[in-house]
Amino acid sequence: MNLRKKLPSNNPLFFGTTYHKPKNMAHQDVLTKYEKIPTVIFDDSDEASRVAAREIASEIREKVNQGEMCVLGLPTGSSPIGVYAELIRMHREEGLSFRQVITFNLDEFYPMGQASVHSYHQYMYKHFFNQIDILPENVYIPRGDLSLNEVYQFCRDFDKKIVDAGGIDIQLLGIGRTGHIGFNEPGSQLNSKTRMIVLDTITKQDAARGFGGMTKVPQRAITMGIDNIMKARKVILLGFGEAKTSILQKTIEGPVTEQVPASYLQQHPNAKIYLDMAAAMQLTRVKTPWLVDTCDWSSKQLVRKAVVWLCQQTGKSILKLTNNDYTNNGLSDLISDKGSAYALNIRVFNDLQHTITGWPGGKPNADDSNRPERKYPPQKRVVIFSPHPDDDVISMGGTLIRLVEQGHEVHVAYQVSGNIAVSDEYANRFISFHNLYTNFYDPGNKRQAEQYEKTISFLKNKKEGDIDLPDVRMLKGLIRRMEAKAACRFAGVKSENVHFLDLPFYETGEVQKKPLGSEDVEMVKDFLREIQPHQIFAAGDLSDPHGTHRVCLDAILYAMEEIKEDSWMQECWLWLYRGAWHEWDIDQIEMAVPISPEELYKKREAIFRHQSQKEGAMYMGDDAREFWQRAEDRNHATAELYNKLGMAEYEAMEAFVRYFP
Incomplete structure (x- = not known):
């Protein structure tokens, strides 16, 4: 199975956009008249990463031909991973050598040992340096293991090494939601050099998922300064994903300000920005194209x-x-x-x-010409895919309950175990209860006692970066299963219709997951062929902080692509809901299901069954509200938008768009 095959580009995230590539330079000037930095929009991040990698490779080869060293400034984070992967491929398949390359990394947390799994030193060797032929003496990464009185001199020496190397030829950048480049947070000055900086709260929130909570994120970091970045001969900034839309719009179209450090790039003579479509959605030419050009x-x-x-x-x-x-x-x-x-x-x-319907599975014996769903068959087989074991009730709990009450055969399929989202304290509580319960009924059970001591000892002595033992991961996964079954039971889903796929890509024990593999797709494909649903609901949330939602959706889309010739697939419709972080824009919505106050209360109660995610949930993203609060606020807001447009006033609404695989 070819997982490199490009999926159909009919992402509902982009419905209603008229973005098209410029016909010529004059047309480019029209489309980009609000943009103050040259900006290229690609269909997806893979394409943008390949183009950036080719530019870097071209620079390396040109320098080698001239008998010179090529100096690269490199970032960490999620954005450059695709660039590094393509450069590694070019090294292996096209003979691209890095023996005449010097690299300077942008930043490092402080304090941070080089051996820590959280260090950018580890990140760079894992994702890049270990897989190419770069000489170790040509790699420079800020050190987070220095004493405080050593930091100042280290930073001065770091700046001097850049100068001694001849300056940076290409500086690759990502961007944080505060507008930081490197760790140059709001307030950073144009003339700033390499230095220690205090991290912004938003930056720490974004880092928290990798550290297992906000309290574990270092307060400070060492970063290359704005001055260093601006002196690079060429700068390429990568911006991917919905979470960056707002700050990228300010960077590209707003004024130059220290409150958005990336906006300094407007003053760079050779800087450009590469975006995927998700990140470009707030740019004027995409959001309101009628303000820049004639529309079709x-x-x-x-x-x-x-x-x-x-x-x-x-x-x-x-x-x-x-x-x-x-x-x-x-x-x-x-x-x-x-x-x-x-x-x-x-x-x-x-x-x-016509998008509003109280019958998400179709209304029997009714004219369906202006309804979002078909009336036939009157009782449908429905599969609700839930990436994690709570996304179903958080995102579409009201609709799930409605589908069950209206007599449809509802199946819920949990795609991953969600075990890393269970805290050690919560797992400790459950294993302790189980031990007490077992001892009460079976005192002296030696095997049970040994297993209990092994688990408790591991949790007690677990150090930062330790991966849970398989038994501990199993325990945490069982907790999530128990909660998911309880929520489904409350919503009326039959126990035999609750499925746990446990896709292998997720089971690393770390926040960093494996890439989607053929085994994952085969499991989804076999499951769909077993159920042969008339309706599929899946998470279309591309802003999930973990990336798991995106991978889970790709697994479904690849599976549906493989079985699209099956006869039952001709009558199978795919509806996408959003996760805990976002809702569809009202102009994108194709089915809006009104939720009454009583149904909203039942949805809340179903969410409450996921107790491990209510008490100190580990991965809350940048939103301090509990998941049930986010869900209700979002559902209220959707109903209010419909009301303001002149529609009927409802308590709440859940929204969906249809995807055509």
Whole structure:
């Protein structure tokens, strides 16, 4: 099975966008008139990474041909991993050598030993240096294991080594949600050199998932300065994923300010930014393309996007918009194309109205020509894929309960065990209870006592970076299973319809997972062929802080691609929900399921069954609210948006878009 095969590019995240590549330089100037740094938008991060890697390889070869060393500035994090992977491939398959390359890494946490699994020293050797022929003496990474009184001189020496090497030829960058490049947080000055810096709270939140909690993230870091970065002869900044959309828009289109350190790159003579489509969604040419160029208004999604945007700009509901509202806000072209505000408003109003349904599995014996789902068959086989063992009830718990109550055969498939999200304290509590319970009924059970002592001893002596023993991972996975079964039982799902796939890519015991493999896809494929559903619900959340949601969705899409010729697949529809961090924009929604106050309460109770994720959950992302609070706030907000557009007022709504594999 070829997992490098490109999946169909009909991601609903991009529905309603008219982004297209410029026809020529004049057209480029039109499309990018709001952008102050040259910016290239790619279909996905893989393509952007390959292009960046080719530029680096070209620079290396050119320097080698001139008999010179090539000096690279390198980042860590998730963004450059694809670049490093492509450079490694080029080294192995195309003979690209790094023996005449000198590298300077941007930063390191402080304090941080080089042997720590959290160190950027370990990161660089794991993801890059161990797999190429670079000479160890040509690798320079800031040290986090120095005493405080050694840091200042180390930083001065680090700056001198860059100068002595001839300066940086290409500086590769990622970007943090604070706008930091390196660890140059807001407030960093243009002339700043390599130094120690205090990390911003948002940066620590983003790092917390790798450290197992905010309290374990170092307070400080050593970072190359803005001055060092600006002196590089070429700079390439990589921006991938929805989580970076806001800060990238400020970096690219906003003013130069120390509050967004990446915005200094507007002043660099040879800097450019490579984005995937997810990261580009807030740029003017993507978010509101009618403000930069003539649009093709044949797309229903684009028309809806423009009208919803106009409502938000004017504070009016759809049916109150006038011709003047359109012409005064850059949409006169739309009115010219569609005739009048009156006719257009009614059309878009009806379009949105038809997304609302109380029958997510289709309404039997009813006209379904304007409903999001089919009426046949009246009782459907439904598979709800849940990446982690709580995403189902958090993201679509109300719809799940509705599907069960309306008589559909609902199956819930949990794709990964979720074991790393169970804290050691919580696991300790459960194993202790089990030991007491067993001893009460079976005192003197030697094997049970030995197993208990082994587990308790490991948890007690566990050090930072230690991977859980297989038995401990099994224990934590069983806790998540127990909670998932309890939630499904509360929602009315039959016990035999609750499935645990435990996809292998996840089972590393670390936050860093393996790439999606053929074995994962085969498991999903076999499961789907066993159930042969009429409906599939899956997580389309591409901003999951762990990346697990994205991999789980890819597993489903690859599996569906493999079995698309099966006869039952011709009648199988795929609906995507969002995870705990985001909701679909209202112009993207194709099915909105109203949730009553009573149903919202039942959804909350189902979420509460996941007790290990309520008491000190380890991976909360950048949002301090508990998962049930996020879910309810999001569902309330969706209903309120529909209400403001002039629709009926509901307590809450869950939203879905249809994906066409």
